[in-house]
Amino acid sequence: MPGGRPRAFDPETALDRALELFWRQGYEGTSLSELTMAMKINRTSLYGAFGNKEQLFRKVLDRYFTSPGAFAAEALEAPTARTVVERLLLGAIELTAGPHTPHGCLSVNSIHACGPDSEPIRQEVIARRMASEAALRRRFEQAADLPTGCDPRVLAQLVYTIIDGIAVQAASGHTRDQLHQVADLALRTLFQLSS
Template identity: 85%
Template sequence: MPGGRPRAFDPDTALDRALEVFWRQGYEGTSLSDLTTATGINRPSLYAAFGNKEQLFRHALDRYVAGPGAFAAEALEAPTARAVVERLLLGAVELTTGPHTPRGCLSVNSVHACAPDSEPVRQEVIARRMAGEAALRRRFEQAADLPADRDPRVLAQLVHTVTDGIAVQAASGHTREQLCQMADLALRTLFPPSSS
C-alpha cells in the first residue's frame, strides 16, 4: 500500500496560481501569504510540494517558459531572421497584453526589484535571459537573410531590449494596438523592405 495521505490539491493548478502571483507582483513583491492564499494550500503543504519560496519561483519560471513564454523558443524555428524577429516581437505583445494574463513579463518584473537576500533569484533570471539571447544570436548566425551590416550578437541584444521594452510599456498601460505599432516599426527598421 502506498504510504502517506494523497494530496488534497492539484499541483499543476497550484503552480499555475503561484505563477500568476509571481507574474503580477514580481518575486520580491510576493509573500508566502500571497502564495498560500492564491493556491489554497497551507505553508507545510506548499513546502512539501514545491520547497521554499525560491524553489517555487524556479518551478514557476519553468512553467512560464514552457507555457505562456513558449513562443520565444518556437520563434527560433521560423525560416528567416526577419520572421524570427517578427514572431518574437508580436509574441511579446500577445504575452504582455493578454486578456487572461498579468500585464508585463515575469522575468522583467522579477529581475529589476530584488533585495540582496534575493540575489540568487535575480541571477537565475539573468542566466535564463542570457541563455535565450545566446540562442537567438546562434539563430541569427545561421540566417541567410541577415543583412551584411548586422552583427548577430548585437542584433540579439537589441531584439531582447525591444521585447523587454514592450513588457515595460504593457505594464505601464500601453494598449495592444499601440505595442503592435511599435513592434511593426521596430521590424521595418531592423529589416527594411530592400533587405527582405
Template identity: 65%
Template sequence: MPGGRPRSFDADIALDRALELFWRHGYEGTSLADLTAAMGINKPSLYATFGNKEELFAKVLARYLDGPGAYAADALNAPTGREVVERLIHGAVELTAGANTPNGCLCVKTVQACGPDSRTVRHDAVAVRKAGEAALRRRLEQATDLPSRHEPTTLAALVHTISDGIAVQAAAGRSRDELRQVADSALRALLGDGT
C-alpha cells in the same frame, strides 16, 4: 507502511496560480500568505510539495518558459531570420499585453525588482535571459536574409532590448494595440520596409 495522506489539491493548478501571482506582482511583491491563499493550500503543504518560496519560483519559472514563454523558443524554428525576429517581437507584445495574461514579463520583473536577499532568484532570471539571447544569436548567425548592417550578436541584443522595453511598457499599462504599433515600427527600423 502506507505513505502520507494523499494530496487534497491539484499541484498543477496550484503551480499555475503561483505563476499568475508571481507574474502579476513579481517575486518580491508576492508573499507566502499571498501564495497560499491563491494556491488554496497551507504553508506545510506548499513546503512539502514545492519547497520554499525560492524553490517554488524556480518551478514557476520553468513552467513559464515551457508555457506562455514558449513562443520564444518556437520562434527560433521560423524558416527565415526575418521571421524569427518578427515572431519574437510580436510574441513579446502578445505575452506581455495579451488579453489573457498579466501585464509585463515574469523574467523582466524579476530582474528589475529583486534585492540582495533574492540574489539566486534574480540570477536564475538573468540566466534565462542570457540563454535566450545566446540561442537567438546562434540562430541569426545561420540566417542569410537579414540586412548586412546587423551582425548577429548586436541584432540579438537589439531584439531582446526591444522585447524587454515592450514588457516594461505593458507593465506600465500601455495597450496591446499601442505596443503592436511600437513593434511594427521597431521591425521596420531593424529589418527595413519588408515587414
C-alpha cells in the same frame, strides 16, 4: 501498506496560481501568506510539494518559459530572421499585454525588483534570459537574410531590448494596438536594408 494521504490539491493548478501571483507582484513583492492563499494550500503542503519560496519560484520560471513564454523557443524555428523577430515581437505583445495574462513580464519584473536577499533569484533569471539571447544569436548566425553588415550578437541584444521595452510599456498600460505599431516599426527599421 499504502503511503501517506493523497494530496488534497492539484499541484499543476497550484503552480499556475503561484505563477500568476509572482507575475503580478514579482518575487520580492509576493509573501508566503499570499502564495498559500492564492494556491489554496497551507504552508506545509507548499513546502512538501514545491520546497521553499525560492524553489517554488524556480519551478514557476520553468513553467513560465515553457508555457506562456514558449513562443520564444518556437520562434527560432521560423525560416527567416525577419520572421523569427516578427514572431518574437508579436509573442511578447501577447505575453505581456494579452487579455488572459497579467501585464508586464515575470522575468523583467524579477530582475528589477530584487533586493540583496534575493540576488540568487535575480541571477537565475538573468542566466535564463542570457541563454535565450544566445540562442537567438546562434539562430541569426545561420540566417541568410540579416541586414548587410549586421552583427548577429548585437541584433540579438537589440531584439531583446525591444522585447523588454514592450514588457515595460505593457505594464505601463499601453494597449496591444499601440505595441503592434511599435513592433511593425521595429521590423521595418531592422530589416529595411535586407528587403
